[in-house]
Amino acid sequence: MFKYGKRQVKQKIKKKTVLPSEVQTENLCSNLSINEQILKNLFQNCSDFTIRPIQINGEPKILLFYLEGLTDTKTLDILLLNPLMFQGLPNGLNKGGTLGQFIEHQLLAATPVKTISELGKLVDEILKGNLGVLVEGEAKALIASLQGSEKRSVEEPSSEVSIRGPRDGFTESLRTNTALLRKRIRSTRLKLESMSIGELSQTDVAIAYIEGLATEALLDEVRTRLSRIQIDGILESAYIEEFIEDAPYSPFPQIQNTERPDIVIANLLEGKVAILVDNTPFALIVPMTFWNGLQAVEDYYERFIYTSFIRFIRYFLFNITMFLPSIYVALVTFHPKLIPTTLLISIAAARDGVPFPTIIEALLMELVFEGLREAGIRLPKAVGSAVSIVGALVVGQAAVQAGIVSSTTVIIVATTGIASFSIPRYNLGTALRLVRFPMLILAGMFGLYGIVIGFIVLIIHLVNLRSFGVPYFNPVAPQIPGDLKDVLLRSPRWSNRYGPIFTLGWKKQRTPSGQKPTSQKGGRE
Structure with a gap:
C-alpha cells in the first residue's frame, strides 16, 4: 500500500x-x-x-x-x-x-x-x-504597452510630514515615481537605469542619478551590489537594503529611505544615487551619513536662522535620548555627591519604599514605555494614540502609587521618550532605542565610567562604519571643513557655493558668488 x-x-x-x-x-x-x-x-x-x-x-x-x-x-x-x-x-x-x-x-x-x-x-x-x-x-x-492596473493616487506621505514644502509623495507604481523625479529635473542628465530582481517576482528596479555628479566608482558599486542579489521575490525595498548595506549587524542604518521625491532630488544634486523599487513608495538613497538621519525636510524650506535654532534643539534632544536615563542611574547609584543637596533629598523621598534598585526601575519603565509605543503603532489609528497616551498615564501613576517605581524614574523615562520623537528618521530613532539599553546596563554596573566606556565604543563603531565606501561620520571624521556648513547648523543657501566633496569627489560649484542679498536704496525724493 x-x-x-x-x-x-x-x-x-x-x-x-x-x-x-x-x-x-x-x-x-x-x-x-x-x-x-x-x-x-x-x-x-x-x-x-x-x-x-x-x-x-x-x-x-x-x-x-x-x-x-x-x-x-x-x-x-x-x-x-x-x-x-x-x-x-x-x-x-x-x-x-x-x-x-x-x-x-x-x-x-x-x-x-x-x-x-x-x-x-x-x-x-x-x-x-x-x-x-x-x-x-x-x-x-x-x-x-497597455498596462492599466489599479494604483494609489499621489498623496502626502504620512511618515514624513512637513510643515512647508511639496505635498506629493511616491506611490507603489514605479513609473509614477520616475515621473515625479522627471517633473523636478527637466534635463537629459537625469538617468534612470532599469533592471529586474527576483527569480519569481521579476521586480522592476530603477537606479536614478545625475550624469556628471554621481561618480563612476559609486555607480559601479551600486550596479555590482544589485546584480549580486539572488532571491525568489522582492516585495519591498527593505529586501534590497539588507542585501547591499555595508555592516548588516550594526544597529545604525547605512541606507536612507524616503517617500518624498523632493528629498530624492536634493540628494541626487549632491552626487548620490537613488534606488527605486516597484510596488513600494519607499526609495533608497546611498550613501548615507550619520548626519543625514538628523536632518528634517523642512530644514531646507525654512529660513536658515530658524533651521539652525531648531537643529540645535534637535541635537540637544538627541543627547537626552541617548544619555539621560544612563546618567540618572549612574548618579543615583554610584555618584550621589554630584547631585545638588535639595534635588538629592527630593529623589531620596520619592524613592522611599521602592523595592527595586534604580537600574531595575529604569529598565522596567523603559520596557513598559516601548511596549506602549509599539501597541500604539499596531492598533487602529482611531484608538492607537489614545491607548498609548492613556496607557502611559495610567500605568505610570498606578506604578508610583503602588510603590513599585519612583516618580522621578517615571519623569526621566517619559522625558527620554518624548525626546526620541524629535529624531526625523524612524530607523535612526530605533537604533538609538536599542543602544540606550546597553548604556543603561553599563551605567548600572560601573556608573559614569561605564557611560564613558560605552560612549567611546559607540564613537569607534560610528567612525569605522561605512556606507558604500563613504565614512559614516563624514564630514566630521574625517573632517572636511567645506562640508561642515550643513552639519550642526545650516548656513545660508547663497553661501553654500560648492557641493559636498565626499560624494562629488571634487569641488562642484552649485551657487556662484556674489548673490548675498543687499539692501537697495530707494524711496520718494
Whole structure:
C-alpha cells in the first residue's frame, strides 16, 4: 500500500505543468493554433489569463492575450476591438503590407509597440501587464504597452510630514515615481537605469542619478551590489537594503529611505544615487551619513536662522535620548555627591519604599514605555494614540502609587521618550532605542565610567562604519571643513557655493558668488 501511494505521488509530479527552461529560447510558430495551445499550457490554472481570438471572414486570424487586472481593457477596446470587429480591414491590405504591420502602424500607433519572436520574452511581457498580439502566418508577436492596473493616487506621505514644502509623495507604481523625479529635473542628465530582481517576482528596479555628479566608482558599486542579489521575490525595498548595506549587524542604518521625491532630488544634486523599487513608495538613497538621519525636510524650506535654532534643539534632544536615563542611574547609584543637596533629598523621598534598585526601575519603565509605543503603532489609528497616551498615564501613576517605581524614574523615562520623537528618521530613532539599553546596563554596573566606556565604543563603531565606501561620520571624521556648513547648523543657501566633496569627489560649484542679498536704496525724493 505504501508503494502504491508513492507511485501516485510520482504520477502527480509528472502531470504538473511547469515552465521549462528551454521555453526561454524557443521561438514562436507561424501557426496560430499551435501558439495558442502553448500559451494555454504555460498559463494552465491561471484564471486571470485571457485569450481573445478575433475572426476575419469566419476564421481566427488574430489572437489577443493578456492578464486581467494588469491590462487596460478600455484602451484595448478603443484601439483594437472596435476597429477590427465593426470597421473591418481596409481594402487592398495585402498590397500595402501584412495584417501585423497594419495593427502595429495604424491601430496601435498611439502606444509603444515592439516585436519579439522568442516565447520566453513573450511570457515575461505578459506577466508585466502588457498586451500580446499574434497574427496567423507570422512567427512573431506584437507587444503593446497597455498596462492599466489599479494604483494609489499621489498623496502626502504620512511618515514624513512637513510643515512647508511639496505635498506629493511616491506611490507603489514605479513609473509614477520616475515621473515625479522627471517633473523636478527637466534635463537629459537625469538617468534612470532599469533592471529586474527576483527569480519569481521579476521586480522592476530603477537606479536614478545625475550624469556628471554621481561618480563612476559609486555607480559601479551600486550596479555590482544589485546584480549580486539572488532571491525568489522582492516585495519591498527593505529586501534590497539588507542585501547591499555595508555592516548588516550594526544597529545604525547605512541606507536612507524616503517617500518624498523632493528629498530624492536634493540628494541626487549632491552626487548620490537613488534606488527605486516597484510596488513600494519607499526609495533608497546611498550613501548615507550619520548626519543625514538628523536632518528634517523642512530644514531646507525654512529660513536658515530658524533651521539652525531648531537643529540645535534637535541635537540637544538627541543627547537626552541617548544619555539621560544612563546618567540618572549612574548618579543615583554610584555618584550621589554630584547631585545638588535639595534635588538629592527630593529623589531620596520619592524613592522611599521602592523595592527595586534604580537600574531595575529604569529598565522596567523603559520596557513598559516601548511596549506602549509599539501597541500604539499596531492598533487602529482611531484608538492607537489614545491607548498609548492613556496607557502611559495610567500605568505610570498606578506604578508610583503602588510603590513599585519612583516618580522621578517615571519623569526621566517619559522625558527620554518624548525626546526620541524629535529624531526625523524612524530607523535612526530605533537604533538609538536599542543602544540606550546597553548604556543603561553599563551605567548600572560601573556608573559614569561605564557611560564613558560605552560612549567611546559607540564613537569607534560610528567612525569605522561605512556606507558604500563613504565614512559614516563624514564630514566630521574625517573632517572636511567645506562640508561642515550643513552639519550642526545650516548656513545660508547663497553661501553654500560648492557641493559636498565626499560624494562629488571634487569641488562642484552649485551657487556662484556674489548673490548675498543687499539692501537697495530707494524711496520718494
